Amino acid sequence: MTVATTTAAPTIDLLDAASFANGQPHDQFAWLREHDPVHRHGEPDGPGFWALTRYDDVRHVARDPATFSNSPSVQIADVHGDGAALGDHQMMLMMDPPRHSRYRKLVSPDFVPRSVRPLTHRVQALARQIVDAVIERGECDLVDDLAGEMPSLVIADLLGMPLADGRELYKLTELIHAAPDTVPDGTQLNAAIKMFTYASDLQAAKRRNPGEDLSSRLLAAEVEGHRLDEMDFNLFFMLLIDAGGDTTRQLVGGGMHALFEHPDQRAVLTADLDGRLDTAIEEMLRWVSPVVYMRRTATVDTELRGRKISAGDKVVLYYGSANRDELVFTNPQTFDVTRSPNDHIAFGSGGPHFCLGSHLARVEIAALLREILTRMPDLEPAGPTEWLTSNFISGPRHLPVRFTPGPKLGA
Template identity: 40%
Template sequence: MTTSSLEPSEIDLTDWDFWARPLSERREAFRALRQLPRPAFFREPEQSIMPTGPGYYALVRHADIVEASRRPQDFCSGKGAINITDMPPDLNEYFGSMINMDDPRHAKIRRIVSRAFSPRMIQRFEDQVQAVADQIIEEITAKGSGDFVADVAARLPLKIICDMMGIPESGYKTVFDNSNIILGGGDAEFLPENDEEYALKLLQAGQTLKDLVEELGRHRRENPSDDLVSALVTANIDGESLTDQELGSFFILLVVAGNETTRNAIAHGLKLFTVHPDQRELLLADFEARLPGAVEEIVRYASPVIWMRRTATRDTELNGQEFKAGDKLLLYYWSGNRDESVFTDPDKFDITRDPNPHIGFGGPGPHFCLGAHLARREIGVMFRELFRHVPGIRSTAPPDRLLSSFINGIKRLPYEL
C-alpha cells in the first residue's frame, strides 16, 4: 500500500500491519475513508480469550464524531468504550471506570470525582506544575542530551498524578510501568503476542494499580490528608461515596489517561517544533499570546487518543446514515482532527490556527475529558519553561513509536540542547 495508490478496499483498520505503517500512509488512508458516502465497516480482531463480534463502523468525519458524542442516549459507552471486542462486564469497568459507564451511574461517579477536584485542589496542583517543570529543566540543562520521553515528557504528568493521589516517590515506577502495559496495544515491548499471556499480563498490571490505591484509600479513611485519595474516599453525595472497586477503577483511568496522554502530547510537541522551526520562532516571538493556541494545535495534531467506541442503543440515524441497535462505532478522533471540511490545510502544524474545534479531548457530551484543563496547563507550562531556558532544544532522530491503534504514543525520542 502506497500513498499514491490507496483504495478504500485495501485499508484494514483492524490489521496491526496498518498501524505499523508510516504516518503519511495512515493519513492518506483516513483521507480516503472520509471520502466514502457511508462509514466503512471492518471485522473485529480475533482473540481466543473473547468471542469475535460482528464488526464495527469507523466514524472518521468530524461531524459524525461530534454528533455521536453528544447523543449518549443513542450511542452508549456502557457496553465498552476502550475495546473493540466485548469484554466481560467486570473487566469492562475494571479498565475503563467512568469511560465505560452510562448515566445514571456515570453521572454519580463523575459528580463524586468532580466534587473531589475542588478549585482549591486544582489550583494547588496547577501551581505545582511550575515547580516540577523547573526541576526538570534544571536537570536536563546539566545533562545536555538524552531521551526526551524519559527525561521530560513522562516525568511531569507522572509526578503530578502521583502527588495528587498521595502516592510516594517509591511508587512512581510501579505506576509508570503498569500504565505502559495497560496501553501497550500490540507492542511486543510491553505485551506478549500470545492471547492468554497478553490477558494475564494486562490483568496483573490492572490489579497492581488497583491494590496500590485501595491500600492507600483504606489508610486515608482513617488518616485523611489533603490529597485526592482522601477527598475521594470521604466525598459523599446524596448519601453515596465511592466503593473500593470504584476507587480502584478510577485510579486506573486517572493514571492511564492523565499520564500517558499528556506525556505523548508533550513528546509530539517537541518533535513538531523541531520539524517546523518556523512555528517555534512564531511562538518565541510572542509567547504568552500564542501559547494557548500552540497547546490546542499540539493536541489536535497529535491526537494522543486515536479512538473511542460507542454502541447504538436502538435503531437510529446519524447525519443521514442508518444504524441498527447493537452496531459498534469507533470514533476516530485522529481522523476527525484532520477533516478537510473543518480544518484548512489540516496536515499543516499551525499554532495560530483559529478557530480550532479539535476533538483531541473527546467530543462534546458527558465523556469529555475531565482532566483537559490540567493537561493544557501541563503542556503549556512545560513548553514555556523549555523555550525560556533551553530554546535550542530539539529532537535528533525519528521517534520510536508505540505499535497501537488506540494511543498515538512515542516510546523514546532522542534530544539535545
C-alpha cells in the first residue's frame, strides 16, 4: 500500500464553493489526512468546526450517534427555518435513535432489496425511455437529459405524482444545494417554500384519493400513536425528493466524466459490461463520492486523535476524503473499474443513518449506465464539464456530449 507524502500545505478552505469548482478539493484532503486529520476549520458566520478526513475517524463518528448527534443539522451552517426543524417537527435526517428508528421504519420497507427487486423492470423501462428521448439528436446534456431524469422519474413513480413534476422538483433541489454565495439572496428559501407548497397540495390530494403509492402509505401510517400531520409529511417529502436524486444524478454524471478522463478504464468496462458493471459502479461511488460531507454535533466532551472536542462542537465527516484514504485503499488516486475489495463509504459508513436508498440507487445507476454505454458506444464530451457550485453535493451540473444518432427502441 502506497501512502502519499504531501509536504506543501495548500490553502485549506472547505467552505468556499471555489474549492469545489472542478470537483472535490483532493489536494486539500490529502494534506489534511497526512498532517491534520482532525482539523479545526474556521467559519465566517459561525463558531467553526472539526473537519475529519481519515476513513477510520469518519466511520467511528458515524456509528456513534450517542456521542455525535445529527441534531440540529447535518449541514455546517446553522440555518433556521430551512425545513430541517420547525417547532416540534423535525426532518428524519436530523433525528437520532430511537426517534429516528421509528420514523425510518415508515419508509424502509419500500427500499429494502426485496421491495426494490420488483422495480427493476420498471427502472429498466425508464432507462430505455430516457435514452429514447435523445438518441435521434446525436447530442444532449448528459446531466440534464440523462442522469437527472432517472431519479426524478423513479421518485415521482414511488410517490404517486406526475413524472413531469419530478423533473421540476429536481431543479429545486439544485438550488437548495447551491453554495449560498453563488445564488441571489432568498433563492434557497423560495425553492424550499415551493417544494413545501407542492408537498402540501400532494398530501391533500392523497388524503382525498389515496392510492398504492408511498405518499398514501405515509399518510396512513402512525408514529408514536399519531398520524403524520401536514408538516410531518412535507418534511418526509422534501427528504425523499432531495436524497432520492443526489446519488444517482451525480454518480452517473461524475462516473461518465471519470470514464471520459480514463479511456483505458472505459475500454476495460465495455469489453465485459456484464461482468464488470457492478465493480465499476462501486468504484465510481468511491471516486465521485456524491455527498461531500455530513455534519454531527458532539453531545459530550470527547476526544479524537488527541484533539479535545467540546460538547456542542460541530464535527464534519468528509466522505470524499475518506474514500481516498491511503491507509485503507491501495493506490486510491487510481480509478480502477475492477477494484476489489472496495469498502467505500459513499452511502455513509454504517450506523443508523446509512443511506436508505442505496439499493434503489444501484438499480437506477446500473440500468442507466448500461443503456448509455450500449446504445451510445461512441459517446464523447462536446464541451467542458460544469461542476455544481456546492460544498455539500459533488458532481457535474452540465456535461455536454455528442454521439452517433440511433433509433428509438420504444416500450
